[in-house]
Amino acid sequence: MLRERLGKELLYLDGGMGTLLQDRGLAPGELPEIWNVTHPEVIREIHRLYMEAGSDIVLTNTFGANALKFHDTNCSLEEIVTAAVGHVKAAAGELGKEDKIFTALDVGPTGKLLKPMGDLEFETAYEAFKEVMVMGEKAGADLIHIETMSDTYELKAAVLAAKENTSLPVFATVVFDERHKLLTGADVPAVTALLEGLRVDAMGVNCSMGPEQMLPVLEELTAYTSLPVIVKPNAGLPKQRDGKTYYDVEPEVFACLMRQITRMGASVIGGCCGTTPEHIRSMTEVCRRDDIFPIREKEYTVVSSYGQSVFLGNSTEKKHGSVIIGERINPTGKKRFKQALKEHDLDYILREGIAQQDNGAHILDVNVGLPDIDELSLMREVVLELQSVVNLPLQIDTVDAEAMENALRIYNGKAMVNSVSGKQESMDKVFPLIQKYGGVVIGLTLDENGIPSDADGRIKIARKIISEAAKYGIKKKDIVIDALAMTISSEPEGAKVTLETLRRLRDEVKVNTVLGVSNISFGLPARPAVNASFYTLAMMNGLSAGIINPSSEDMMKAWYAYHALMNLDENCAGYIERFGNAAAPVGENSKDLLKKNDSRMSLAPAIEKGLKEDAAKITSEAIKERAPLDIINEELIPALNHVGEGFEKGTIFLPQLLMSAEAAKSAFTVLKEQMDKSGEAQEKKGTVVIATVKGDIHDIGKNIVRVLLDNYGFHVIDLGKDVPPEKIVDTVLKYDVRLVGLSALMTTTVTSMEETIRLLKEKAPKCRIMVGGAVLNQEYADMIGADFYGKDAMQSVHYAQDIFA
Amino acid sequence: MERRTRETLRYLGYGKNAADEKTLALIKDVFAELEQTAAPKSICRVFDLEQTEDGGIFIGNLKIRSSSLSRNLKGCxxxxxxxxxxxxxxxxxxxxxxxxxMAEAVVIQACAAALLEEYCDQEQMKIAENMGKQGLYLRPRFSPGYGDFDIAYQEPVMRMLDCAKTIGLTMTDSFMLTPMKSVTAVIGAAPVKEPCPVAGCEACGKKDCEYRRR
Structure with a gap:
């Protein structure tokens, strides 16, 4: 019944609960949910007051009722939730309104931050929400009202929990700050894309601001969403008097502003902190049921990450140009990448992601499929880790439907999905996932009969994909058609067919398009020239997004030039910014170093001065004349030792030590490539496992140690942060490791360091353990049984050298 | 040199030594980047304070035992x-x-720490101004984990501030603040102005700390 009325008439929510409870004696820090059991008459009275004031939808007093936030020895969560739902129903009964009032199970955030920024697992958050929602539905709630969310990831966990475990309508509201962003960074279109993708019944904003301050963010929200909009502001901005928080927008003023808000398109309205039954009464008296504006379906194609949204296509009033999808996270044809996947070298993959963003990518394609690789778990891991270092939306690229679902489930945002084809089997597999998790899906113009050789055939398949998607409620705006680029070396008409397909998809089908651009030149020499020209032509014919290599200078030049030429780059600002300072890439310092024209002398000073780019360039020159091992022994190692000694004497400091380490690393990379080519191998000095212990999420110290150990030729297995003792022990046993380095920051996590040491001594008694971290000293290290305490990173290098001497 | 740069250099372990040009340039760039990235937010709430004969501290309903905090709040x-x-x-x-x-990482880490302190000082000035109207003077910030003020008090302090909801500040199961660049603190307010209020670092008992402000 609620779903039928939603968006067709104005519906009234209730107002603040916390403020009223405080007036009735709730102490700061006391859990308001307990009052469901200890003060049932107070809770019912408040509900009744709101019903009398005109509320149609009344929220249960369960904002903080979840297993992660609510801890009480006397009453269980189930008692609280059941009582809370009962109170709304009882209050409605007392007024003879049991058929008129909707009981909304109120669900607030867990109060914890999800991984990777915090320590809460996505699935743990999901389970906590699920538990309460199942209880709520069982107790008789009519809908689930998720509110005050300030993190898209937690919001996604809550919405999924509601959709998968109950049959109730789902409302979701979030808190935007004055920059129109969530605390974890998402903008309005990003939140909208996520919630629409997950198919909530209504979305909106609550808390944080008063109705007046909410107007601009609301304007943005109504511009992007096609869902009924909920608005639940505070009674103004919080103020403090005598140590108490209060809000001072009067009911009449509140009511007038709420009427204005309905005229902007909101259709479910109420109040949050500081609003009272008087505010709601005024609001229901001033606003009228027919004050509702029909919702217009928006045609934006948007993908999002936790921190930003990316628009595709020109279907909007904004001109966005062509979107760059970085293709580099993909093992196809890349030996080094395959090796990284096999060795589980996630850092390499993450660096590829960062480099593509730095080079101008807007979206990153993620493909980790390789025979003999556990794609399911790797895809999940890479998506999670990438989202801790890049804020670009990701494109989930896999043919394995299970891996696709895994990734879509834990992805923080609305993903791009690569891909579905016109094959029935493919559509049957992929569309249900898009229907459930949301996403913009790439549709390949091929089917059971292969790839049509002409544009007509490809257009036909595109139309088939679009109409099949509609059966799942997936709109055309969430489909991007891949017109398929076939290499011109075997298909002479290939480029022309693709370009015609692109143009007609834009003009006739009016759908967004994508291409893997570089396929066009397969088998030809000087491929970048062909690729760049074709890229320009494709954009000219309507290409909404190109899957390209953003570190290809030719491609990026084509992209910038096209946007400047087509007036999609105002005042050519982007073009000038990119190419305006195209001075000689070699820095001043290195010119001095190179001037001596004696590569034998040049590398050491470059490393000592911490000149990263120059060290690599000088090394590339040097290897033409000298053996890599000689360069390492005569230049690199002495330079590192010199810097290390300076650090220990106190004449060189941590940033300089690390700049030198990074410069050495860039030189090593060049040398290693050369040695791989010649089949020469540099003997590793020994394997060291390093980790920040369980419960500890600060890993900067451990990372410093990693860089230095790496420099000195040790093979480092970095297990990351918050690592359970068992994982460390297992790794030590698996690789027969003789040295482990553990880091902990605080007294609370030293206990888990102690536990790790105990377990290591028991299972791997020959393994030595060195420890470090802010809270440790020699005495403390001795007490927990460590073999060595390293005051700084250099000391850990010396200890490792002793162990493996 | 700006105070924030001086503080950054202290966190980076330079002590009294002069910093090199490259690091100074990096610090400058990082502060520019942080101005874009950091989204500082704060929250405060004022409570009545009572200290009992046996050393108990009551902040509202919260009972704390800590002699270091007790000293810090004397007269408040x-x-x-x-x-x-x-x-x-x-x-x-x-x-x-x-x-x-990693060089950039450690510099960002130090700059962010300095920026956070600077922001806390600014916010504390605003609180001081308000409290001044009631004739009260503020003491230096004192955080859970300082001296014998048990880090476990992080939990009730954060609950009383409702800071997950208000500013997005949460903690892990081991009482670490997330986001990492965050602070919680108790600030005492007394009717008498202390002649020379000692700030956090100098008040600490660990005199051999290499990061100690000198």
């Missing part, structure tokens, strides 16, 4: 609970730099 009648954070963006910046360039 009110306690301001305070929370501040630079937000998750800063954490991501550090995580990203840790993969690209």
């Amino acid at each position: 009648v009110k306690a301001v609970l305070f929370g501040a954070t630079l937000g998750t963006g800063t954490d991501r910046l550090i995580a990203r730099a840790s993969l690209k360039d």
Whole structure:
């Protein structure tokens, strides 16, 4: 019944609960949910007051009722939730309104931050929400009202929990700050894309601001969403008097502003902190049921990450140009990448992601499929880790439907999905996932009969994909058609067919398009020239997004030039910014170093001065004349030792030590490539496992140690942060490791360091353990049984050298 | 040299030594980047403070035992609970730099620490101004984990501030603040102005600390 009325008439929510409870004696820090059991008459009275004031939808007093936030020895969560739902129903009964009032199970955030920024697992958050929602539905709630969310990831966990475990309508509201962003960074279109993708019944904003301050963010929200909009502001901005928080927008003023808000398109309205039954009464008296504006379906194609949204296509009033999808996270044809996947070298993959963003990518394609690789778990891991270092939306690229679902489930945002084809089997597999998790899906113009050789055939398949998607409620705006680029070396008409397909998809089908651009030149020499020209032509014919290599200078030049030429780059600002300072890439310092024209002398000073780019360039020159091992022994190692000694004497400091380490690393990379080519191998000095212990999420110290150990030729297995003792022990046993380095920051996590040491001594008694971290000293290290305490990173290098001497 | 740069250099372990040009240039760039990325937010609430004969401290309903905090709050009648954070963006910046360039990562880490302190000082000035109207003077910030003020008090302090909801500040199961660049503190308010209020670092008992402000 609620779903039928939603968006067709104005519906009234209730107002603040916390403020009223405080007036009735709730102490700061006391859990308001307990009052469901200890003060049932107070809770019912408040509900009744709101019903009398005109509320149609009344929220249960369960904002903080979840297993992660609510801890009480006397009453269980189930008692609280059941009582809370009962109170709304009882209050409605007392007024003879049991058929008129909707009981909304109120669900607030867990109060914890999800991984990777915090320590809460996505699935743990999901389970906590699920538990309460199942209880709520069982107790008789009519809908689930998720509110005050300030993190898209937690919001996604809550919405999924509601959709998968109950049959109730789902409302979701979030808190935007004055920059129109969530605390974890998402903008309005990003939140909208996520919630629409997950198919909530209504979305909106609550808390944080008063109705007046909410107007601009609301304007943005109504511009992007096609869902009924909920608005639940505070009674103004919080103020403090005598140590108490209060809000001072009067009911009449509140009511007038709420009427204005309905005229902007909101259709479910109420109040949050500081609003009272008087505010709601005024609001229901001033606003009228027919004050509702029909919702217009928006045609934006948007993908999002936790921190930003990316628009595709020109279907909007904004001109966005062509979107760059970085293709580099993909093992196809890349030996080094395959090796990284096999060795589980996630850092390499993450660096590829960062480099593509730095080079101008807007979206990153993620493909980790390789025979003999556990794609399911790797895809999940890479998506999670990438989202801790890049804020670009990701494109989930896999043919394995299970891996696709895994990734879509834990992805923080609305993903791009690569891909579905016109094959029935493919559509049957992929569309249900898009229907459930949301996403913009790439549709390949091929089917059971292969790839049509002409544009007509490809257009036909595109139309088939679009109409099949509609059966799942997936709109055309969430489909991007891949017109398929076939290499011109075997298909002479290939480029022309693709370009015609692109143009007609834009003009006739009016759908967004994508291409893997570089396929066009397969088998030809000087491929970048062909690729760049074709890229320009494709954009000219309507290409909404190109899957390209953003570190290809030719491609990026084509992209910038096209946007400047087509007036999609105002005042050519982007073009000038990119190419305006195209001075000689070699820095001043290195010119001095190179001037001596004696590569034998040049590398050491470059490393000592911490000149990263120059060290690599000088090394590339040097290897033409000298053996890599000689360069390492005569230049690199002495330079590192010199810097290390300076650090220990106190004449060189941590940033300089690390700049030198990074410069050495860039030189090593060049040398290693050369040695791989010649089949020469540099003997590793020994394997060291390093980790920040369980419960500890600060890993900067451990990372410093990693860089230095790496420099000195040790093979480092970095297990990351918050690592359970068992994982460390297992790794030590698996690789027969003789040295482990553990880091902990605080007294609370030293206990888990102690536990790790105990377990290591028991299972791997020959393994030595060195420890470090802010809270440790020699005495403390001795007490927990460590073999060595390293005051700084250099000391850990010396200890490792002793162990493996 | 700006105070924030001096503080950054102290966190980086330079002590009294002069910093090199490259590091100074990097610090400058990082502050510019942080101005874009950091989203500082703070919250405070004022509570009545009572201290009992046997050393118990009552901040509102919260009972605390800590002789270091007790010393810090001597003579105070009110306690301001305070929370501040630079937000998750800063954490991501550090995580990203840790993969690209550790020198940059440690500098961001130090700059963010300095920026956070600077922000807390500014916010505390505002609180001081308000409290001044009631004839009360503020003491230096004192955080859970200082001296014998048990870090476990992080939990009730954060609950009383409702800071997950208000400023997005949460903690892990081991009482670490997330986002990492965050602070919670108790600030005492007394009717008498202390002649020379000692700030956090100098008040600490660990005199051999290499990061000690000199």
